[in-house]
Amino acid sequence: MSQERIERILGELREFVREREWEQFHSPENLAKSISIEAGELLECFQWGQLEDTAAVSHELADVLTYCLLLADRLGLDPHAVVLEKLEITRAKYPVGLSRGRSIKHDQL
Amino acid sequence: MSQERIERILGELREFVREREWEQFHSPENLAKSISIEAGELLECFQWGQLEDTAAVSHELADVLTYCLLLADRLGLDPHAVVLEKLEITRAKYPVGLSRGRSIKHDQL
Amino acid sequence: MSQERIERILGELREFVREREWEQFHSPENLAKSISIEAGELLECFQWGQLEDTAAVSHELADVLTYCLLLADRLGLDPHAVVLEKLEITRAKYPVGLSRGRSIKHDQL
C-alpha cells in the first residue's frame, strides 16, 4: 500500500466531515459511542449464527474502521503505531509457551 | 506511510496468531464479537463523561483496530478499500446541501 | 413475585446510588453508555464460543439489568410496561405465519 493511498483516505474523511460541518459532533466521546454503535451493527450480521450477507459485513466493518480512523485523527494518534505498541504489550501478556492453542485470558494463565 | 509498514503490521498480526495457534478461535463471528467487546472497553474510558486517561484510549482503540484488521484479513477484505467504498455510499445518503451542520440520520433528511 | 420485592430492588438501587452521591453521574446518556459497556462484558463470557463460567454470566447479566433499571427509573419508565408495549409492536412486525422457524429480519419478510 502506497503512502498516497493512506493519506488519500484520511484526506477524504476529513474533507467529507469538513464540508458537512460535522466536526462539531465529533468529540472523542461521540466518536467512541459511534464505534460501539457500529460494532453492534456489524455483530448483527452474525446475530443468529451463520454469516450470510458478506456485503453487509463489508459495509459495517467499514463503518467501525471509519470511526476508528476519525477518533485516532481527533486524538493525534497514528492507527498503525498504536496497533504495534499494543501488540508488544499483548506479546508479554500471552507468552507463546503458555498460550499456545488456549483461549484463556491472560490473568488465568 | 510506506507499503512495507502496512505489510509489516498484517505480517506481525498473522505471525502473532499463528505461533499461538489461535486461528482456530478466529471465526468471523468470534472476531465480530471481539470487536464489540473491545468497543465497550474503549467506551468505558468515557463512561462518566470526561476523558482522563489518554493512554487507556490508545490501547483500547488499538484493540478494536486489531480485531478489525484480523476480521478483514479473515474475510479477504482490504480495510482501506472497504472504507473508501462505504464513503461513496455515505456521500450519496448525506448530500452536503441537506446535511451541513446537522446530525440528523439520513432517513430523516 | 410480590410487589414488595420489586419495590425493594428499586429502593435498594436508589439508596445505593444516593448514599454514594452518584446521581450526578447518572445522566440518561451515561446510563445508556453503561448498558453498552456491561453488555460487552456479558458478551465476553462467550467470546471464543462455549459458555464455561455461569457465575460470571450471572454477574454480568445483573450489571446490564441494573443499569437498565436505573435508566428506566431516571426516565420515569416502567420496565415491565415498556417490554409489553414493545412486544405488541414486535407481534405486528413478525406475524406467526410468515416468521415461524425463520430468523429473517422483519423488513425481509
Add this chain to the structure above:
Amino acid sequence: MSQERIERILGELREFVREREWEQFHSPENLAKSISIEAGELLECFQWGQLEDTAAVSHELADVLTYCLLLADRLGLDPHAVVLEKLEITRAKYPVGLSRGRSIKHDQL
C-alpha cells in the same frame, strides 16, 4: 407489582417465542449477542449528544430488557435475585466512605 404481572410478561415472551418456533435461535450466546446489538441501538439515541426521541429510547430499552429476560429464563436465573446478589458484591467494592461523589473504578480506590 403483582405476581401475576411478572408471570404474565415471562409467559407472553415464552409464548411469543414458542409460536414462532424461535427457541432454536435462542442459544445463550445468541441472546448475549442480541443484548449487545440492542444496547448499541439504545446508545444510538444518544449518539450525537442530546436525547431528543424519548419514544425511541423506550423501545430500545425494552429490546435490551426483553433479551435480558429471555437469557435469564434460558439459564434458569431469576433476574431480580441476580441483581440483588450483584448489588451486595458492589457494596463491598465501593464502600460509601471511599466512593462518595467519586466515579473512580474500585481498583483505583
